[in-house]
Amino acid sequence: MKYIAILMLVGLLGCTTPTKKDDPVAKATAESVNQHIAVAVVLAKFYCENNSWPNSIEELMQFEAGVDLPLPVAPNWSWLQQDDATFTVTDNVYLRTPDETIVGGGHSVSSTNEPPGCDGDDMRINVSPTIGG
16 A cells, blocks of 8 residues: 555656746747847838838838837847847848847847738748857
8 A cells, every 4th residue: 555655656746847947048049039020020011011121220120110010029129230230131131139149148040031922911921030040
């Protein structure tokens, strides 16, 4: 009988979930990825309305202030405009936020935005984010 009680106790202990410690690097990296996704939505809307990319991140920021979009987070424009962040417009738009600019020391994140699919009010966002890129 005491072996059954011990087995039940071991079984119960095995079923409990361990306490998960908050990982500041993972949290900071996720926040950075969310910024890239928010920018991708704004970029797609800009492209669909203008049939071109913005000339700068400042132009994109002004555009975002005048539209109502469902974004995962509000773009942190001052953070995205820091000197060590990259915003390059060619046929595509490249955005990179380095790890040293992220509070908590997250990984760098880069994303390449290709022209979206535009169909009236519908947009097919064409972004490829990379963690550590």
